[in-house]
Amino acid sequence: LSQQTNTLNSELFTLTYGALVTQLCKDYENDEEVNKQLDKMGYNIGVRLIEDFLARSSVGRCHDFRETADVIAKVAFKMYLGITPSVTNWSPAGDEFSLILESNPLVDFVELPDNHSGLVYSNLLCGVLRGALEMVQMAVDVKFAQDTLRGDNVTEIRMKFIKRIEENLPAGEE
Amino acid sequence: MPVVNMAIFSVYIVNKAGGLIYQYDSYVPRSENEKTFSFPLDLVLKTHDERVVVAFGQRDGIRVGHAVLSINGVDVNGRYTSDGKEVIEYLKDPTNYPVAIRFGRPRLSSNEKLMLASMFHSLFAIGSQLSPEERSSGIEMLETDTFKLHCFQTLTGIKFIILADPRQAGIDSLLRKIYEIYSDFALKNPFYSLEMPIRCELFDQNLKLALEVAEKAGTFGPGS
Numbered sequence: 001l002s003q004q005t006n007t008l009n010s011e012l013f014t015l016t017y018g019a020l021v022t023q024l025c026k027d028y029e030n031d032e033e034v035n036k037q038l039d040k041m042g043y044n045i046g047v048r049l050i051e052d053f054l055a056r057s058s059v060g061r062c063h064d065f066r067e068t069a070d071v072i073a074k075v076a077f078k079m080y081l082g083i084t085p086s087v088t089n090w091s092p093a094g095d096e097f098s099l100i101l102e103s104n105p106l107v108d109f110v111e112l113p114d115n116h117s118g119l120v121y122s123n124l125l126c127g128v129l130r131g132a133l134e135m136v137q138m139a140v141d142v143k144f145a146q147d148t149l150r151g152d153n154v155t156e157i158r159m160k161f162i163k164r165i166e167e168n169l170p171a172g173e174e
Numbered sequence: 175m176p177v178v179n180m181a182i183f184s185v186y187i188v189n190k191a192g193g194l195i196y197q198y199d200s201y202v203p204r205s206e207n208e209k210t211f212s213f214p215l216d217l218v219l220k221t222h223d224e225r226v227v228v229a230f231g232q233r234d235g236i237r238v239g240h241a242v243l244s245i246n247g248v249d250v251n252g253r254y255t256s257d258g259k260e261v262i263e264y265l266k267d268p269t270n271y272p273v274a275i276r277f278g279r280p281r282l283s284s285n286e287k288l289m290l291a292s293m294f295h296s297l298f299a300i301g302s303q304l305s306p307e308e309r310s311s312g313i314e315m316l317e318t319d320t321f322k323l324h325c326f327q328t329l330t331g332i333k334f335i336i337l338a339d340p341r342q343a344g345i346d347s348l349l350r351k352i353y354e355i356y357s358d359f360a361l362k363n364p365f366y367s368l369e370m371p372i373r374c375e376l377f378d379q380n381l382k383l384a385l386e387v388a389e390k391a392g393t394f395g396p397g398s
Contacts, residue, residue: 047368048361054329055353061329135330168190170331171299171312 014108021121031118038120042127050132053079061136065161066090068138069097072129072159081105085157098145101155112149120144122155129159137165181339182385183321185352186287189369190331192295194288196372200385206243206278207235213271219262224252225280226261241280246273291335298325298333324349332356348388355380 020041024034053059057075062068069087078084082105089098106122120126126142133140139162146152187196217231219242226242242250242261249256255264264270282290298312316323322340326349327333334349334356359377360366366374 048357051328051330051332051353051357051361055350055357168331170190170327170329171302 010105010108013105014110017106017124018110021119025116025119031116035118035120035123038123039127039130042124042129043131044127045124046128046131046133047135049080049128050135053132065094065097068133069099069159073099076132089158091160095161097159099157099159101157104148104155107149110149117150120147121149122147125157129157134165137169139163139165181342181389182336182345182348183339184337185381185385186291186294186333186335186337187352187356187372188291188295188333188335191369192292193369194291195370196377197284197287197291198378198381200382203278203281205235205237205240206276208244208274208276209234209236210272210274213268215265219265221253221262223280226250226253227280228277236277239279240277242275243278243281244276294325294335295333298327326350326353328353342389344388344391348384351384351388352381355384 021034021038024037025031028034028037053076057079059071059075062071073085073087077099083101083103085099085101087097088100090096104122106125110121112119112121120143122144126144129142130140141160141162143158144156145158146154146156148155183199183201185196185198186194189195216233217236218229219226220229221227222229228236228238228240230238232238244250245255245259245261245264250261253262254260265273265275294313301312301314302310312325312327314325316325317340320340321337322342322345324336324338324345325333326335326346334352336345336349336352338345355377356372359374359380360372361368363374363376366372
């Protein structure tokens with residue numbers, strides 16, 4: 001099975017994402033609204049990306065949320081963004097964890113101006129994770145807890161397991 | 175003369191709700207016959223299930239139950255030709271003879287395929303319900319004396335189904351290859367809506383290519 005390695009220049013990727021965000025800012029003029037739109041777009045990417053991920057990696061179904069966290073950090077992030085965030089800060093119940101990102105290809109060269117202090121620049125990623133997991137029957141809440149663009153020391157994505165989606169379960173998953 | 179080995183017969187893709195979103199047939203039925211007839215027709219024809227079929231009379235490979243597939247080269251849809259002639263009436267008129275009629279096993283209509291796919295989707299779950307073990311997959315293979323049906327369900331609930339010659343090997347990896355082709359040419363086309371019928375030319379082309387490759391690689395044909 002041949003795999004096409006697309007060597008898309010990462011600068012072009014950064015510029016494309018930047019163009020997307022700035023256009024949304026012009027169109028909506030409101031940081032909260034832009035965040036929502038980024039999440040929505042991310043969701044639409046996620047529901048498609050999951051099939052590419054499953055078709056190309058050979059991961060099977062995860063048995064618990066910890067396995068899910070590992071697969072996201074070590075396989076998915078590596079495959080699509082070339083980075084491996086660390087998985088930390090587990091809640092006692094094991095239903096919440098953090099992904100700490102050392103670097104973020106979306107924000108290379110980006111600085112947030114003062115008038116966009118409410119903008120979650122990389123919010124697309126939250127939508128992608130939410131959409132992808134929904135397709136494998138997991139409802140999750142994903143948000144940025146810390147963002148280096150907004151002055152924090154690290155970039156932290158917080159993921160919380162809400163529930164298993166019981167409608168339209170594939171056979172054998174009951 | 176080279177024998178074309180059409181060992182992979184059909185591909186079906188069923189969405190999460192059991193709806194058929196893609197179907198491709200590549201077999202050439204071996205039982206089709208086109209013959210020229212003079213008046214009067216020595217076969218008795220009747221309408222059955224919205225098709226014109228042979229009710230009585232068998233000759234030259236034409237059997238009872240075979241449907242009229244074309245008249246003088248023009249395809250027949252149900253009881254009418256593509257150019258609007260009603261088949262049984264046309265064949266009653268001596269001035270229309272001699273006529274070339276192609277008979278063969280009636281092909282499944284697209285509605286029938288939709289229903290069968292939906293039925294398979296429901297049956298698929300029986301595999302895991304009947305299982306003595308706690309977690310079992312659904313039906314992965316269904317075998318008859320003329321074909322084997324292979325089914326692969328993704329973690330997201332989409333089913334890829336292939337009907338092939340029982341001797342054809344490599345279907346498992348072909349199923350996964352089709353999953354990749356789906357994730358590329360259907361899903362990465364932003365104008366394709368999820369769960370809807372797939373009408374993407376690039377998807378068709380790449381699927382056909384994958385089928386050809388698999389057939390060449392894995393057939394255990396006669397003489398091997």
